[in-house]
């Protein structure tokens with residue numbers, strides 16, 4: 131493993147160094163758009179661009195209606211969805227969310243991880259089967275595959291979008307591939323036309339991990355409704371937040387019945403135990419808190435898109451910063467995170483963490499998101515499990531190990547900068563200007579970054 135890590139790191143540094151030498155000057159002259167060029171960086175003792183605190187998510191969305199709804203649920207004594215299966219908060223949420231997304235059905239679950247896991251089970255995915263997915267994701271994605279003792283096979287990313295690459299998926303398909311699980315990372319669309327073409331060619335179902343992508347649209351359709359099944363998360367940091375919570379959407383009657391049954395410990399809507407399933411039900415408090423947000427969630431989604439488009443229109447003019455690529459046909463994004471790529475060649479060759487420290491000091495809370503190498507950790511753990519040793523052939527283990535070679539993913543983990551979008555992208559234009567000015571200021575002072 132260590133040897134492998136080293137070689138992959140080396141590959142990345144060689145790649146960066148060679149492209150730097152070939153294509154770009156070390157010092158990029160400031161353009162006329164750079165505003166705060168004379169101000170000293172806050173990290174060096176200057177005044178920060180912004181001192182005003184940013185609102186906190188999800189505390190900022192607590193309102194009277196939410197408190198009243200939770201009180202009403204508490205007083206009703208109906209705390210489980212089975213107490214009121216038709217008009218309870220979970221059942222009402224399911225109807226409303228299906229209508230909002232354009233899906234025929236929605237089933238609530240206790241988390242996004244559970245939603246994905248229920249889909250894996252509903253597609254009869256078993257030990258010995260493979261699911262192709264992205265390693266640039268929350269661990270919940272992978273966990274949902276591992277819970278069925280199925281084998282996650284990673285396909286590399288399309289670097290500028292950070293999304294799983296359809297061509298890489300095509301190369302990983304085997305007779306054991308039972309599903310493709312694309313992740314709409316940051317809340318923006320994967321290249322769904324290309325992914326569905328690969329999936330349809332091989333008759334493989336697609337489970338969309340839209341956990342970060344509520345309401346986002348691609349070619350007029352909401353993410354989560356393009357594959358056979360789509361999954362969402364309402365974890366506390368998400369754009370619709372309930373502490374924990376999740377949902378599956380889909381159009382196929384039989385499959386969505388199965389989804390319901392599996393999340394209800396294998397018991398169908400008629401009360402008959404028909405299959406294996408854990409108890410993964412959303413509870414009425416979660417339903418209540420989600421319902422309180424739904425209408426405003428749509429307004430907030432629109433506001434985030436407006437602000438993100440404004441940010442991108444400015445950030446793309448700062449050398450070395452490139453907003454996440456949105457595929458042709460993307461109508462909107464969920465913007466769980468606003469993301470851009472940092473190219474150190476334009477910033478006096480300083481590492482991303484130096485850039486981030488300077489940006490944070492200017493009052494912009496930005497970070498690096500998912501750390502590299504998490505797929506290597508998974509690999510080591512999985513291969514130690516006796517169930518995995520028993521269920522997979524040497525050829526499959528090799529396929530799995532080979533799928534851990536992810537040069538684009540490694541590059542993404544080292545170069546992406548994210549701004550948590552839940553609260554921040556709901557700000558005013560002046561708030562967005564603070565972000566832009568901070569970035570411009572860091573760029574203008576790049577030669578003093580060390």
Ligand SMILES: Cc1ncc(COP(=O)(O)O)c(C=O)c1O
Nearest residue numbers: 241242243268270271341363365
């Ligand atoms: C892309 C992605 N997939 C899956 C999950 C898992 O969702 P949850 O945390 O609700 O289990 C998350 C949540 O963080 C996510 O962002």
